[in-house]
Structures are given as C-alpha cells and as structure tokens.
Amino acid sequence: MTGVWVLLGTLVLGAVAGLVLRARNGRISAARTHDLPEVVAAALDPAASVTLVQISTTFCAPCRHTRVILSNLAEKTPGLRHVDLDVTEQPEVAHALSVLRTPTTLALASDGHELLRVGGVPKAADLLEALKPYLDLSNSGMHPKE
Template sequence: MTGVWVVLGTLVVAGIAGAVLRARNGRVRAARRSPASDLPEPVATALDTGAQVTLVQISTTFCTPCRHTRALLGPLAERTDGLNHVDLDVTNQPEVAQALGVLRTPTTIAFRADGTELLRVGGVPKRETLIEALRPHLTARVGD
C-alpha cells in the first residue's frame, strides 16, 4: 500500500511542476540587468545601433522550441520598423548564456541600441503579449 501512495504523490508533484512550467513558458518579464557595459562580446556585436530594439534570441543547436521562436520573431522584426531580431547560438559559447543569466533555451532578451536590457522571455514567446510589451519601446506600430 505504501508503494501506491508514493506513486500517487510522485504523480501529483509532477503534475504541479508541469503546470507551473507551462504557465511560465512565454511569459514576458521585466529586465534583469541594466548595465550595458557588462554585455558579452557576441551580444554587444549583435546589437543593431540603427534599431530602437534588438531581440536577441539565445538558442542552442538541437532546440526545437528555438525554431518556433525564430519563426515568430523573424517575421515580426521584418514587419516592424525599428525592431531587429538576432538568433545567437550559444551551444559552443556557454559563457555567454551564463553571463546573461540564461538557464534555458530559447530565451529572448530585448535590448535598446545602447545595450540596456528592456525585457526577457523564457521559452517560446506569446505573440500578442510580446507585441504589447514592445509597444512602449518602439515608435512604429508593432507587427501589423
């Protein structure tokens, strides 16, 4: 009988953990870091000084959600003036992810042209939520 309770307890804990992770996926969070001078070199190089906002997508080679994120952010940036999207593969550069405090891929970080972090999204972004979060930082209409 004890084994049944252990299995049931494990299933309940796993279900709660899965629900929490699913709820956090794609959620837009406020910026974690502000000093632009601390940016890793690959990120600083990727920033587009001509764009108001650059979305830096932190990816890895075999990350399937990264492909979905790329398919969402690329066209969004193409349709929006002042918005740029860069996909940065950190498979062979784990120090970049560590310096940015990235624990999972994909993670998308929005930066101003000066390197100031505006917001970040862990997982595949929810399109409408991301557009709403980017509106205050762009002068053009987002994604229309």
C-alpha cells in the same frame, strides 16, 4: 501499498511542476542589469530601436518556433531587429546573461540596455505590446494584434 502511494505522489508532483512550467512559458519579465558579452554586443543593430536577441541551443525544438515568431515580427515592425545566438558551444554567454533556459529572448536597446526578457516561446502580440514604448509604431500602421 507503499509503492502505490509513492507512485501517486510522484505523479502529482510531476503534474504540478508541469503546470507551473506551462504557466511561466512566454511570460514577459523585467529587465536585468548585466555587462553584455562581446558576442551579444556585436549582434546589436545600432540603426534599430530594439534588437531581439534570442538565446538558443542546437537541439532546442521551441527555439525553432521562437525563431519563426521573432523573425516574422521583426520583418513587419520598423525599428525592430532579430538575432539568434546559439550558445551550445558558448555556455559562458548564457551564464553572463543569467539565462537558465532556452529559448530566452532579450529585448535590447541600441546602447545595449536590456528592456525586457521572455523565457520560453513568446506570444507575438504580447511582446509587441510590451515593446510599444520603445518603438515608433504610430506612423507604421502596425498594431499589436497583427
């Protein structure tokens, strides 16, 4: 009988952990202050208002989905650029940026200042809405729902 209770408790804990992780996926969070590693600083586009730096790893399936979302968003949005950094062989980069999971997307200003970050697969409309203060979308005809 003890084994049944242990199994039931394990299933409940697993379900709760899954629900918490699902709720946090794609959530936009506040920026953090840190020194940019050289590889990240070199990836910044000085001509862009915002550079989306996607932190990925080689075998990350959600990273591929994130890459499609962010590259499409950058193609459609003036002043927005997307860079994908694979940190599989460079864990010190993820550590320096306080990245605990992949994909993580950092929105960086042209001077390297972090504007916001997204853990998991971002929702394009929510991300564009959060970036509106940093992008000039008034003359472009872009709307967050596109």
